[in-house]
Structure formats: C-alpha cells, structure tokens
Amino acid sequence: MNFSISEENYIKSIYHLQQQTDTVTTNSLANELQTRPASVTDMLKKLQVKNLLEYEKYKGFRLNATGNKVALNIVRRHRLWEYFLVTKLGFEWDKVHAIAEELEHISSKDLIQKLDNFLNYPQTDPHGDPIPDVHGKIPVIRQVSIAEVPVKKNVTVSSVGNQSPEMLELLDHYHIGIGTSLKVTMRFSFDGSVEIKVLKQAACIISEQVAKNIFVYHD
Amino acid sequence: MNFSISEENYIKSIYHLQQQTDTVTTNSLANELQTRPASVTDMLKKLQVKNLLEYEKYKGFRLNATGNKVALNIVRRHRLWEYFLVTKLGFEWDKVHAIAEELEHISSKDLIQKLDNFLNYPQTDPHGDPIPDVHGKIPVIRQVSIAEVPVKKNVTVSSVGNQSPEMLELLDHYHIGIGTSLKVTMRFSFDGSVEIKVLKQAACIISEQVAKNIFVYHD
DNA sequence: TTTATTTTTTAGGTTTGTCTAAATTTTTAT
DNA sequence: ATAAAAATTTAGACAAACCTAAAAAATAAA
Incomplete structure (x- = not known):
C-alpha cells in the first residue's frame, strides 16, 4: 500500500501523539499538524476507510496494527x-528535522535498505531516539533521566526529551550532546537540582527540569 | 521563488526537450510527461504568469533566462x-533515475551544498552527464563518440548517449562503464564497426550504432 | 485556395486536501 | 439537571492538477 505525503504526515503525527495519550483527539492532532479540526475529521474518514485507524465519531481515535506499522516505517525513514544528514553531511543535530520531514516520504524500500547499510545500521538518530528496524521493531535502549540516575555512576547521554532550540542552546553551552560521558556528583533535595561532571570540564549544576530531559544509559 | 513538484517536472521536461528542438510543442511535452495536451496548456499558463516561459498561443514555447536557471538547478539536484545513489549507496547506474526524480524536488540550498561537498564536487553523474554548478554553469567535458575517435589513442568513457536498458545490458556485458579506459584498435570502413581493446580484456567489436553512443575523452 | 487533418486551446468536470461557518455532540459548571 | 462552554462533525467552497469532449487555429493536401 502506498500513501500520499499528507496521509503519511497524519499517520506520523497520530503515532507521536499516541506515545503520550493512548487515544488521540481531533483538536490535538489539528494543533500538531498546524491545520483545522475540520480538515482532520476529513482525513480521519479517509484513513479509516483505508483501514489504518480505529475511529468512533466524537470519541477519539488511534492507529490499529496496520497503521502502527506504517507509522513505524515513516519514523524509520x-x-x-x-542520522545521514548529521553524520555524513555534517549538519548540526538541531537543523535536520525539516529536511528529514521531506526525505522521509520517499518510500523506495531498496533506497532505505541501502541507506541503512551505508550508515552501518545505526540504533538511534542524532537526538538519541531509537530507529525501528524493517519490521517495525524498536531497539530498546535502557535509559533513565539524569534526575533518576544514582550519584557517582558513569553514564552516557543517549537522548534528549525536550528538543526545543532553547534546550539545545543550553546543552551546547555545557558541551553536552548524544554520546557525552558524565557523572552525577551531587543531588540537592531542596530543589532537585543536580551537579554533574563532564570529563575535562568544570562541574556544573543543572535544574531538575533540565535533568529530567536528559536521558542516559549506564556504561 | 519556490515551485511545486508538478511545476518542477514541467520545467525540467521543457528544458530537456529544448536541448534537441529550440522551441517546444504542446504535444511533445504532453508525451514526455505522460499526460494530456490540455493539462500541458493549463500548466503553461501558470508558468507564464510566474514568468518562467516565453509562450505564444498555438506557436510553441521555451524557457526564458529565469526558467532556464530554475531548470539547471533541478538538473543539478x-x-x-x-551520483550519491551509485557511489555511496551502491545502486546500479541504471536503477537510480526514478529515485533521483523524487529526491530532486527537495530544494534546501543548504542540503544540496553539503551533499555536493560530501560527494567531493563531482563533475558528472554516473551516466557521464555534466552536473551544473550552483550558478547553473555546466562544466564542459570535451568528448567525442567512439565512432569519431582516432585509432590507437587511449581514451576514457565519459558518457553514454542512449541509456536504454538494452544499451546498458550490452555495456555491462563488455564491462564498459563510465571511467573505463580503452583504445580503438581498428575501424572497418565497410560497416563502420570498430574493434576496441579494454585493459585486461579480449578485444571486441562493436557496431557503428553502439560506437556512436559511447562518448569518451582523450587521456 | 479551399478542404481535410493535425495541433492546440477552451469549457466544464473530478479528486485531493484544504478552508469557514454552521450544526451537533460531549463535557463542564452552576 | 440543565445551561453554558468546548470539542467535533457536517455542509458547502476553493485551489491545484488532472481529465474528456468540443471548439478554434495552424498546417498539409487536393
């Protein structure tokens, strides 16, 4: 089955919203896609006819098994x-989203298979988000936020929850990125702020809010 | 100025047809794009309004300077x-056209600049066709067909005129591709056929028709 | 130079994906 | 429980890009 760019964008957005809330609402999807609720309703009908959606009028909706598989394939692409844009072309990790949004709609199986091979089967994208395999299986990366990690354990940054420019600016300032090794040296129970130590850098203190958004895995 | 995928496809096809005939006709363009003459007329009006076209009703049309620049940019992409698909992802050179037709519509200047850099500023694509630079300038590759090349001169294959699967099959059989070094050892005036010698391979004879379609440059 | 043929354009539809405004259903608040 | 508010859907339009069928213009043939 092949889908239009619009259909794919809807499927992908529903998928992302489902990660947070089990069943998705018309308004939230309209907001996510920067479109009108009426347009969403129109598309929902089409996706339901194409059997990608469980949808009951006025009651919300969610992708069914087929829809999920399609979504995972788009996410994979x-x-x-x-990953290609950052590691091969030298883009900054916070500048690649818009371009990847266009590239993801090219659906040649052969292309994606060869790209995957060329990139050497990466497990995560430059933001640390896992890359589903051809069958839609998502590699489990055991990760916890810095807010939860025990003191003095060596950990490596695996992903960032909030990918806003403001957050990325802050991370850049502290020279923290995916793959950075660090250690929590102290945790202040007063406000949940955390002192961290990155190799060869002075220790610094980050707020609980920031700590909750930096995910790491144990070395 | 930004253009829709459809507009870009029209612009590109007009550009290609112009290489052969100075002024393009509605029917030939409809044929090239596998669409109807009426649809072509519709689009011509739009492209004329956008000032890309010199167009007089019933009299044919051609890209103006602006249109030409846009076309060259699409060809460049x-x-x-x-080139990327063949040299990096390992596609066969005759399997990349359809995918490149999709990729070419992603218009981020930054993307194309970084891609060009990553590929190390190639002069020609895998078929030997020259790649226009950012300003639309086409590198001149001094090339002649094997039918014209003098006997015993060492030459390198630079491009292939006829890119049909049949032709590519034949070239594959003789292990001839872009970059192959060879030498014309003999030319038979009876039928214009040519004996060629590729390094480490037995000499072989190709017809005049084939010889005319293989372009080479002198080493 | 008329007539016939071919080419091109116009007129009027269709589909996809969007929109606004109005109607309907659900949820919230009194 | 009922009225007010919010969320959702329907109805009806619109633009882009395509189509068919008919009309108009250009070209070729008698």
Whole structure:
C-alpha cells in the first residue's frame, strides 16, 4: 500500500501523539499538524476507510496494527535520514528535522535498505531516539533521566526529551550532546537540582527540569 | 521563488526537450510527461504568469533566462543525487533515475551544498552527464563518440548517449562503464564497426550504432 | 485556395486536501 | 439537571492538477 505525503504526515503525527495519550483527539492532532479540526475529521474518514485507524465519531481515535506499522516505517525513514544528514553531511543535530520531514516520504524500500547499510545500521538518530528496524521493531535502549540516575555512576547521554532550540542552546553551552560521558556528583533535595561532571570540564549544576530531559544509559 | 513538484517536472521536461528542438510543442511535452495536451496548456499558463516561459498561443514555447536557471538547478539536484545513489549507496547506474526524480524536488540550498561537498564536487553523474554548478554553469567535458575517435589513442568513457536498458545490458556485458579506459584498435570502413581493446580484456567489436553512443575523452 | 487533418486551446468536470461557518455532540459548571 | 462552554462533525467552497469532449487555429493536401 502506498500513501500520499499528507496521509503519511497524519499517520506520523497520530503515532507521536499516541506515545503520550493512548487515544488521540481531533483538536490535538489539528494543533500538531498546524491545520483545522475540520480538515482532520476529513482525513480521519479517509484513513479509516483505508483501514489504518480505529475511529468512533466524537470519541477519539488511534492507529490499529496496520497503521502502527506504517507509522513505524515513516519514523524509520525519518530517523535514518536524520542520522545521514548529521553524520555524513555534517549538519548540526538541531537543523535536520525539516529536511528529514521531506526525505522521509520517499518510500523506495531498496533506497532505505541501502541507506541503512551505508550508515552501518545505526540504533538511534542524532537526538538519541531509537530507529525501528524493517519490521517495525524498536531497539530498546535502557535509559533513565539524569534526575533518576544514582550519584557517582558513569553514564552516557543517549537522548534528549525536550528538543526545543532553547534546550539545545543550553546543552551546547555545557558541551553536552548524544554520546557525552558524565557523572552525577551531587543531588540537592531542596530543589532537585543536580551537579554533574563532564570529563575535562568544570562541574556544573543543572535544574531538575533540565535533568529530567536528559536521558542516559549506564556504561 | 519556490515551485511545486508538478511545476518542477514541467520545467525540467521543457528544458530537456529544448536541448534537441529550440522551441517546444504542446504535444511533445504532453508525451514526455505522460499526460494530456490540455493539462500541458493549463500548466503553461501558470508558468507564464510566474514568468518562467516565453509562450505564444498555438506557436510553441521555451524557457526564458529565469526558467532556464530554475531548470539547471533541478538538473543539478537530480544528478548529484544520482551520483550519491551509485557511489555511496551502491545502486546500479541504471536503477537510480526514478529515485533521483523524487529526491530532486527537495530544494534546501543548504542540503544540496553539503551533499555536493560530501560527494567531493563531482563533475558528472554516473551516466557521464555534466552536473551544473550552483550558478547553473555546466562544466564542459570535451568528448567525442567512439565512432569519431582516432585509432590507437587511449581514451576514457565519459558518457553514454542512449541509456536504454538494452544499451546498458550490452555495456555491462563488455564491462564498459563510465571511467573505463580503452583504445580503438581498428575501424572497418565497410560497416563502420570498430574493434576496441579494454585493459585486461579480449578485444571486441562493436557496431557503428553502439560506437556512436559511447562518448569518451582523450587521456 | 479551399478542404481535410493535425495541433492546440477552451469549457466544464473530478479528486485531493484544504478552508469557514454552521450544526451537533460531549463535557463542564452552576 | 440543565445551561453554558468546548470539542467535533457536517455542509458547502476553493485551489491545484488532472481529465474528456468540443471548439478554434495552424498546417498539409487536393
């Protein structure tokens, strides 16, 4: 089955919203896609006819098994291209999203298979988000936020929850990126702020809010 | 100025037809694009309004300077992606056209600049066709067909005129591709056929028709 | 130079994906 | 429980890009 760019964008957005709330609402999807609720309703009908959606009028909706598989395939393409843009073309990791949004709609199986091979089967994209395999299986990367990690354990940054420019600016300032090794040296129970130590850098203190958004895995 | 995928496809096809005939006709363009003459007329009006076209009703049309620049930019993107697909992803050179047709419509200047850099500024695509630079300038590759090349001169294959699967099959059989070094050992005036010698391979004879379609440059 | 043929354009539809405005259903608040 | 508010859907339009069929213009043939 092949889908239009619009259909794919809807499927992908529903998928992302489902990660947070089990069943998705018309308004939230309209907001996510920067479109009108009426347009969403129109598309929902089409996706339901194409059997990608469980949808009951006025009651919300969610992708069914087929829809999920399609979504994972789009996510796979998106993240592989992001990885390509950063590691091969030298883009900054916060500048690749828009371009990957275009590249992800090229659906040649052969292309994606060869791209994956060329990139050496990466597990995560440059933001640390896992890349689903051809069958839609998502590699499990055991990760916790810095807010939860025990003191003095060596950990490596695997992903960032909030990918806003403001957050990325802050991370850049502290020279923290995916793959950075660090250690929590102290945790202040007063406000949940955390002192961290990155190799060869002075220790610094980050707020609980920031700590909750930096995910790491144990070395 | 930004253009839709459809507009870009029209612009590109007009550009290609112009290489052969100075002024293009509605029917030939409809044929090239596998669409109807009426649809072509519709689009011509739009492109004329956008000031890309010199067009007089019933009299044919051609790209103006602006249109030409846009076309060259699309050709540039197409050929860079073809080069990428073959040299980096390992596609066969005759399997990349359709995918490059999709990739060429992603218009981020930054993307194409970085891709060009990553590929190390190639001069020609895998078929030997020249890649226009950012300003639309086409590198001149001094080339002649094997039918014209003098006997015993060492030459390198630079491009292939006829890119049909049949031709590519034949070239594959003789292990001839872009970059292959060879020498004309004999030319038979009876039928214009040519004996050629590729390094480490037995000499072989190709017809005049084939010889005319293989372009080479002198080493 | 008329007539016939071919080419091109116009007129009027269709589909996809969007929109606004109005109607309907659900949820919230009194 | 009922009224007010919010969310959702329907109805009806619109633009882009395509189509068919008919009309108009250009070209070729008698």
